[in-house]
Amino acid sequence: MPHDSHDHDHGAHALLPPDPALRVRALETLLARKGFVDPAAMDAILDFYENRIGPRIGATVVARAWTDPDFRAALREDSTAALAAEGLLGRQGEHMVVVENTPEVHNVVVCTLCSCYPWPLLGIPPSWYKSDAYRARVVREPRKVLSEFGLTLPEAQSVRVWDSTAEIRYLVLPMRPEGTEGLGAEALADWVTRNAMIGTGLPERPQ
Amino acid sequence: MTGADTGIATDPLAATRFEEPWHAQVFALTVALSEAGRFTWPEWTEAFGATLARHGKDRALDGGEDYFHAWLETLEALLARLGLAEPAVVEALRDAWEAAYLATPHGQPVHLKD
Structure with a gap:
């Protein structure tokens, strides 16, 4: 990609990408030449992660769980199977566990090892999810970290932190907010924020 | 920690985007290699987690550019170790x-x- 940077000081030649971009390009070239990777497969993967998935999919799942008792029961029973039936499983065969907030327990998701995340439901993780500050601290002092997100929980509600792995990813099912009685699944999905499904936020009235 | 995320103020369901084309490329390359059976995803996360832990000893990683530098370093080392590149x-x-x-x-x- 010749237009990676906006540095026009180098005159007439194509704009030189930064060093890591050249190293990635080199790996790609070598692996494609060896037949270890198919450039068309890479394009399909990029399209999937950049355009086809994102937190709206997770929000749809949450809203349906709020309005469809059978679906909610299926998620409780076996999240992976319930999501697989909707075609919402990951590309790596990971197990999904939907953890349900209650007045007694608030759930928060982290990956202390790297950045495992329920990609098919939430898309690409935000930077803070991948930061050392979040990964290390949310386990040690969850209430303090949550307060930095503007979330103060009642003392009576305990906080449970779920550590994702390559094999198991978690999605928080927040409690349905008060004042949403009578709303259908589609309208409810607008209340569900990405952070509410990680546990660093709560559903919010749409702006 | 919360404000670093562009877009969340205006749309709480906005999809996160890759910040640089090479972030997307190295991500897709890794997923493609794993899907092609060159290594398993747990193998990948174990190696990547080890790099992040090593890099994070000296300073706290912010999960942005430094995260993808660690990603690329891990992929280069893993492919060298497996004799693939x-x-x-x-x-x-x-x-x-x-x-x-x-x-x-x-x-x-x-x-x-x-």
């Missing part, structure tokens, strides 16, 4: 790409010389 060959190809960019007039597609 020899470091010397990768380095030569990197230099060849650099030369190709420098030799291509602005606005034209860049091709590697065979």
Whole structure:
């Protein structure tokens, strides 16, 4: 990609990408030449992660769980199977566990090892999810970290932190907010924020 | 920690985007290799987690550019260890790409010389 940077000081030649971009390009070239990777497969993967998935999919799942008792029961029973039936499983065969907030327990998701995340439901993780500050601290002092997100929980509600792995990813099912009685699944999905499904936020009235 | 995320103030369901084209490329390359059976995803996360832990000893990683530098370093080391991409060959190809960019007039597609 010749237009990676906006540095026009180098005159007439194509704009030189930064060093890591050249190293990635080199790996790609070598692996494609060896037949270890198919450039068309890479394009399909990029399209999937950049355009086809994102937190709206997770929000749809949450809203349906709020309005469809059978679906909610299926998620409780076996999240992976319930999501697989909707075609919402990951590309790596990971197990999904939907953890349900209650007045007694608030759930928060982290990956202390790297950045495992329920990609098919939430898309690409935000930077803070991948930061050392979040990964290390949310386990040690969850209430303090949550307060930095503007979330103060009642003392009576305990906080449970779920550590994702390559094999198991978690999605928080927040409690349905008060004042949403009578709303259908589609309208409810607008209340569900990405952070509410990680546990660093709560559903919010749409702006 | 919360404000660093562009877009969340206006749309709480906004999808996160890759910040640089090479972040997306190295991500897709890794997923493609894993899907093609060259390594398992748990193998990947274990290696990547070890790199992040090592990098995070000296300073706290912010999960942005430093995260993808660690990603690339892990992928290069893993492919070298598995005998899939020899470091010397990768380095030569990197230099060849650099030369190709420098030799291509602005606005034209860049091709590697065979």
